[in-house]
Amino acid sequence: MRAQEQYTDVELIAAISAGRELNEAIRFIYRQYSQATSSFIMQHGGSEQDADDIFQETVVAFIEVVQKGKYRGEASVKTFLNSIARNYWFNEIKKRDRSGLRDKQFELSRDKNEADVSHYISEMERKRQLRELVDQLGESCRKVLLLFYYENLSMKEMVEHLPYDNEQVVRNKKYKCLQALAGLIKDNPAIARQMQEILK
């Protein structure tokens, strides 16, 4: 591994898509793009913490878009990240009920050639709500599900990381935890509304 990776857009997309060097890719994105985005948010009513949170959400969204093969490369990575971060921030301002300020600032800073990223923004918002439900699960369930669905560990490997005696116990725990999370999602009013719209 090189000490400080430098990527072209194509190389960055390739690295993220392949799931290799993801840590280095994230480091590169932060080094390369976080400063400009943070400055923009702070110039438009955000605090340093707001800028930090918005950019983190933006990076997560970008990686997911790339990993699902939905990044088309119509805009550069920089433009894509900026668009996502700006729009997510204006969405946040709107939620904070500062709509007058939001509309004025948005129109002043909007790039007329900017791609419509509204669907990404609503997806980010939905993911954030879901993530909150994962946090409600409790530490042991969270750990089991992360090991299996994010780390892609086998049941055998999971036993080494968990205070359970054997693979069957871990497997049962995973069933229960996933069902518990699905239950939390089902009971969430905002997500239930989305479900009803989908089933219409």
Next chain:
Amino acid sequence: MTPEETRKMIDHLDESRTGRPSPSPEQLIDRDPQAAQEWYYLNLAVDAVRNAGLHEQVAFIKENLRKEQNAPAKPAHTEQYIAVPANQPTKPAAERSSGAIIRSISKYSLRAAAFILVITSSTVLYKYLTVSSSSLYERYFGAYNLNTSRGETTESPIVQAYDTKDWNKVIALAGATGARDNQVEFLAGMADLQLNRCDDAITHFEQVIAANAQASTDFYQDEAEYYLAISWLACKKVNQAMPILEKIKADPHHQYHQKVAEMSFFDLRLAQYKENK
């Protein structure tokens, strides 16, 4: 939906991850709206977990970068994210990166400590080889200048001899004096010291101190005490000099207090150690 059906659906979901889905739950999902809904929520749950994992990984890298930027020196290595390390399930960043910092600090501290140890050891060795009662005597001996403001209107022959640094004459005149006062005794001691007769000098200075003790006076007392200690150094007897010097150092009103306070007691004790070996 029975628990068994849900289980099968979860297995189907898990197998889909590996590209080996079993066909039976697909039929169930297709024909049963409730099963389709359950399938949708299970998929959302898995998406949520993956998003939480990625969010955590990004947060970890961000925190690491921030620490690197705030660190004074380049870190020894870059921390790599492992979402859930053994026994540190979901929030590993702080603990693991602080471990790296502690390791780095320890490494620098050890280097600094080793450097200081080498310097200190070299200094002590150099001192040990060079410090002795003789070297201390040469460092701290200073000629005594007579203070003529002590009330004498006419200088005595011994004072005149002392002023002209005629040490032998001072000694001769002191020997010829029948009833010697403290001044004569002291000047005789100083003359002996100038001629490197430390034993004789010690006798004269002790005589001054004894006379004062007997008469409850302090004429030339401070001078006698200080030069007695210096004479002991000249005679290579640091053990005798030390109590006198420590007494002077502890007495802020002593005439030679400042002079003694500026002496290196480390060197004096080192010479004492060598003497006692």
